[in-house]
Amino acid sequence: IGEIRRFLRDDNPVKVSRSVKETANKINRAREKLSASLGRDPTISEIAKEVGMEREEIVNAMEASQLPTSIYETLYQ
Amino acid sequence: MKLKNKMSIEILSLPENVALARVTVAAFAAQLDFTLEDLEEIKVAVSEAVSNSLIHGYASKTDCMVGINAVIYDNDVLEVEIKDNGVGIADIQQAMQPAYSTTPERMGLGFSFMQSFMDSVQVDSAPGQGTTVKLTKKPSKTVDKQDN
């Protein structure tokens, strides 16, 4: 068990743990659903209402679910 | 223009604080009616500006401070100012040109990203005086707000 945990930890630092990914998936599903019904990209407040989370927490979840090698810069590559 | 909300954050010039700066600004910007894509764009622009302060302004010294002021105005414009007290820029126009970089291995696209992702980018800088980059962005009108 220790080994499995270590493996999970190494591969999934706290920032991209499973529950964080699940939250991000939930947000992405809400975004797609609203896009279809509204015919445009939903705003953050519309998504917040749909998933029952605060806007700031959605921002946090989206950031946390991003892999270290994301679109962000050019910085220190 | 009247101010609806404001916040400021000061971070130590450590690379790991770039993510902190961008998530803080995005969480603040989320008080306006931006889309997730808008917020991603704001995050990229803030990351580029803060990274520039760390890499160029402070030459990667990690004991300096970067200040970020963010304001939401009455007309729903978000304004973000990223400020360092680093080496400054001699020729701002040249620095902002696509693919221009003073560091050979860099792509020189930071300012281009800021310009394409934000409504306006204003740079105030002089050698030895530090650099302030002011970014603005306003949510595009949603269908609902146009009342149809």
Next chain:
Amino acid sequence: MKLKNKMSIEILSLPENVALARVTVAAFAAQLDFTLEDLEEIKVAVSEAVSNSLIHGYASKTDCMVGINAVIYDNDVLEVEIKDNGVGIADIQQAMQPAYSTTPERMGLGFSFMQSFMDSVQVDSAPGQGTTVKLTKKPSKTVDKQDN
């Protein structure tokens, strides 16, 4: 104790900035090896302290500033200071008692939450002098660190 990282954030005393403060501190705290549960607890503690500044310190006036300083020390201790320039507290010991509140409809559990979720809570306050609440928390040792 040497300092490994620091940041500070100043927010206007608007209710919507409580979430901003909490997310910012959590994003900073995430640089340490906290569990997600730890981070949630830190968020609750920060929310309680900032809410107190808005509701009690500033009596819900929305044009005042709350300052938050966060530091990570060499020994991996996170320290968060929440500071207002509001009315202050006359009897700190009484204020910190569970279920004590000067506002009839409130539960008086803010300080109790801070105490149960953080390793230490220190309050510095006097009438007319504002209030500073200092919270600390250190990640509990993880499996990896125990080397098994």
